[in-house]
Amino acid sequence: MEFPSSFTSSERAFVHRLCQSLGLVSKSKGKGANRYLTVRKKDISEAHAVMTCDLALRTKHAIRSLIQSFPVTNKERTELLPKTERGHACAVESENKEVNKTSGRLNDGIPQVPVKRGESEFDSFRQSLPVLEKQEEIVQIIKDNKIVLIIGETGSGKTTQIPQFILDDCYKNGTPCRVFCTQPRRLAAVAVAERVAAERREKIGQTIGYQIRLESSSASFEDRCEDQHAVTNVM
Structure with missing residues (x-):
């Protein structure tokens, strides 16, 4: 997107700040009365490069405990994928289920803290x-x-x-x-x-x-x- 050269420096500065808050890339080009402003979306590689999330150690322990108590299912993993990859993931999952069914292969699972044993007649x-x-x-x-x-x-x-x-x-x-x-x-x-x-x-x-x-x-x-x-x- 390109904005006209009629924008003042204050107006261009406002657009720059707005784009920064929206995750867009803005750039001023030209000189003097011919100076104009362009706005574009971030490239996928560029967006991934800046999308970081640093967690505190306590938060990491809490997340790990939650995942152990409520493991993510294969269906939920598939839903987290981009739509273009979901079809392939479903096909692979279906194929793996068929292989496990015929071969008796043990399923992978997340180790969890065992529950307390109950009293029994034995x-x-x-x-x-x-x-x-x-x-x-x-x-x-x-x-x-x-x-x-x-x-x-x-x-x-x-x-x-x-x-x-x-x-x-x-x-x-x-x-x-x-x-x-x-x-x-x-x-x-x-x-x-x-x-x-x-x-x-x-x-x-x-x-x-x-x-x-x-x-x-x-x-x-x-x-x-x-x-x-x-x-x-x-x-």
Whole structure:
């Protein structure tokens, strides 16, 4: 847009200030009586270069906590894209869903702070398991080492309890986590997940879920499961 040379210097200065407040680029050209004013939109690259937002550390922590509590869904991510890119994003998302469905691939999710375990009818049985005596020791060893090998008798509670040790400790300390457990058979993956969920007095597919070929207990909760049990060949 071009303004006539009849503008005074004060009028041109007013337009410059107005353009600056509106995010437009203004420039005066010419000399003396022939001096005129032009106004244009910022180039995309130029606009991106100046669009910065510096957040305080406290604000960043608050945003991170909010995202962990209410993860952004794939639909919301798509809606944030420019309209010209949404069609491609939807096609890719649809293709990825089909791949995950047929291969049983585990969904990516944002680690979250686990919820507090509920009391259940299995609490007295849990307390009788040998592994419960080593709970604090096991948790500390896991914290101190990247790889830990735990050996115990069948029925000692390794499969059902150790993942819960991690969840309970992360709840206590407010630490986000995701735990993946593998089983050699479909039936074992489903049975263990259902048992752990029952011990925590939860419904399967919330904090506790399973992923096997062609089936997932957490299809609509892919960002919320903190403990997923999967068949070994879909990991």
